Amino acid sequence: MVYFVGAGSGAPDLITVRGARLLNQADQIIYAGSLVNPELLDYKKESAVVYDSAKMTLEEVVEKIQEAESTGKMTVRLHTGDPCVYGAIREQMDELDKLNISYKVCPGVSSFCGAASALNLEYTLPGVSQSVIITRMAGRTPVPERESIASFAAHHATMVIFLSTGMLKKLSEELIKGGYEADTPAAIVYKATWPDEKRVVCTVATLAEAAERENIKKTALIIVGDVTAQAGYERSRLYAPEFTTEFRQGTDGFVYE
Structure with a gap:
């Protein structure tokens, strides 16, 4: 076996x-x-x-x-x-x-879970983003054109980008080309959960600059999206007092069947 x-x-x-x-x-x-x-x-x-x-x-x-x-x-x-x-x-x-x-x-x-834990980050904040796109830049290993960074960026969802640390200047260009603002929050997590882990919070425009400053050249994940700022989100409906669930009666008068 x-x-x-x-x-x-x-x-x-x-x-x-x-x-x-x-x-x-x-x-x-x-x-x-x-x-x-x-x-x-x-x-x-x-x-x-x-x-x-x-x-x-x-x-x-x-x-x-x-x-x-x-x-x-x-x-x-x-x-x-x-x-x-x-x-x-x-x-x-x-x-x-x-x-x-x-x-x-x-x-x-997965390292994308490890990176979130390193940042105390929730990828799916209500009212900010409810989707996570896991992808990579095209390099020696190609990526289908329909899955380009720019095409995914148009959704403004949370993006976790693997295997792209050596192409950060181009990554920033593609993210902005796709629709992200230059000042969109971003983060770089180097070797998540290892003893020499590094966490760098930056913006889409400053990805390459931040990585160079911290001497990060590989083995890092790039996280892009407003969830990185961990602000402006809505409270979860599941735990709201007025929200009725199968297990708890809320004040909204809803009858769960």
């Missing part, structure tokens, strides 16, 4: 209980060494064999999995954050399907 396990956003105690248990049971661990906190390997058993996928191709990863499967051993494929976000897991699963190798996924805490 192969388990795709989300390592969490950085701090070793943010892996799930299930993920830690699977790490401890694994005979072989293939982990994203360029992104995953190596302290997570402390969960492994002494006999486990470890490979760093940062130095491997897809074919080499699959070969190691095949070798383990041929001797009845269990593999954990340890991905940063949650595997479903920029984890390149579909291509691995397709190769395993061809080989009739079974696999399961164990979710993890």
Whole structure:
């Protein structure tokens, strides 16, 4: 069996209980060494064999999995954050399907959740934004034209932008081109939940300047939108005294059926 396990956003105690248990049971661990906190390997058993996928191709990863499967051993494929976000897991699963190798996924805490916790931020403030767009700038890996930064910016929703720290000047231009005002609140979170985490609050126009000042060049998330200012929101209706729910009668006279 192969388990795709989300390592969490950085701090070793943010892996799930299930993920830690699977790490401890694994005979072989293939982990994203360029992104995953190596302290997570402390969960492994002494006999486990470890490979760093940062130095491997897809074919080499699959070969190691095949070798383990041929001797009845269990593999954990340890991905940063949650595997479903920029984890390149579909291509691995397709190769395993061809080989009739079974696999399961164990979710993890995505770095976009870690970044929100670093800022004490709620992405979905009533009256400000009720949608979160997770995306990235086009670079060596292309992005469909219909998913351009500018086209998403037109919605004025909360945006969480991955894998774009090296293109912040262009990112600012695209955000403004799409409709964000230059002074729209923004934030940069470097290595969310790691010991050397950095949090920088700025504006859409000053993203590049803020990153340069803090010497942030990679491994950071960009958060854009009015929720970053954490102001001007409406109170949640769910907890308002006049709001009736299935569990509590409010003063609005509504009869829940």
